[in-house]
Amino acid sequence: xIQMTQSPSSLSASVGDxxxxxxxxxxxxxxxxxxxxQKPGKAPKLLIYATSSLQSGVPSRFSGSGSxxxxxLTISSLQPEDFAVxxxxxSSSGVLSFGGGTKVEIK
Amino acid sequence: EVQLVExxxxxxxxxxxxxxxxxxxxxxxxxxxxxxxRQASGKGLEWLGRIxxxxxxYATTYAASVKGRFTISRDDSKNTVYLQxxxxxxxDTAVYYCCRQGGNxxxxxxxxxxxxxx
Numbered sequence: 001x002i003q004m005t006q007s008p009s010s011l012s013a014s015v016g017d018x019x020x021x022x023x024x025x026x027x028x029x030x031x032x033x034x035x036x037x038q039k040p041g042k043a044p045k046l047l048i049y050a051t052s053s054l055q056s057g058v059p060s061r062f063s064g065s066g067s068x069x070x071x072x073l074t075i076s077s078l079q080p081e082d083f084a085v086x087x088x089x090x091s092s093s094g095v096l097s098f099g100g101g102t103k104v105e106i107k
Numbered sequence: 108e109v110q111l112v113e114x115x116x117x118x119x120x121x122x123x124x125x126x127x128x129x130x131x132x133x134x135x136x137x138x139x140x141x142x143x144x145r146q147a148s149g150k151g152l153e154w155l156g157r158i159x160x161x162x163x164x165y166a167t168t169y170a171a172s173v174k175g176r177f178t179i180s181r182d183d184s185k186n187t188v189y190l191q192x193x194x195x196x197x198x199d200t201a202v203y204y205c206c207r208q209g210g211n212x213x214x215x216x217x218x219x220x221x222x223x224x225x
Contacts, residue, residue: 001171034211034212038152043204043215043216044152044215046211046213049212049213053211055211055213087152089212091211091212094140094157094159094168095154095157095168095170096142096144096154096157096212098144098151098152098154100151101151101152
């Protein structure tokens with residue numbers, strides 16, 4: 001099975017900051033990498049699919065990049081509504097797996 | 108509008124069984140592979156398994172952690188996917204979500220809480 005490792009597990013940042021979250025796959029997953037945002041008590045929300053495609057309705061301050069085994073999610077200017085937990089997910093086969101999550105907190 | 112609505116969660120004793128459901132609407136359910144994912148309180152997302160469509164013979168795949176205890180099935184006439192959970196353990200306590208593979212996994216239900224406790 002493909003293991004997904006996210007870093008950092010948490011970070012503190014201020015409104016307006018640029019932040020980057022990294023996700024590493026234990027083997028090549030091409031571009032089959034999605035990013036989700038989750039807020040307390042809610043289902044995960046898709047932000048980015050296929051490494052870099054922005055899901056409809058998601059603000060353009062979110063972007064994704066990478067390929068193969070290393071991927072990043074960048075928020076260019078953190079907004080108050082962006083404080084949440086972020087997960088990467090690989091979908092290169094029918095067996096999905098998620099990263100451990102990154103909690104983005106207010107500094 | 109795509110909707111997924113889970114139901115059937117509740118309190119069950121260790122060693123017991125429970126079947127949760129996910130009713131779908133707003134898309135061609137019979138063409139869609141469906142997944143189950145769970146989340147224990149304060150923890151991350153854990154993929155449990157998938158059932159493919161009739162075109163793929165309803166093939167199922169499971170995570171190692173639940174293989175042999177959990178079974179995914181579907182009834183396309185009811186637009187519903189099921190998760191049968193047997194030999195439940197306290198560590199199976201979680202919110203259980205279904206999600207649709209089509210649309211890049213954008214569609215999730217609201218989740219149903221399963222609590223395994225004596």
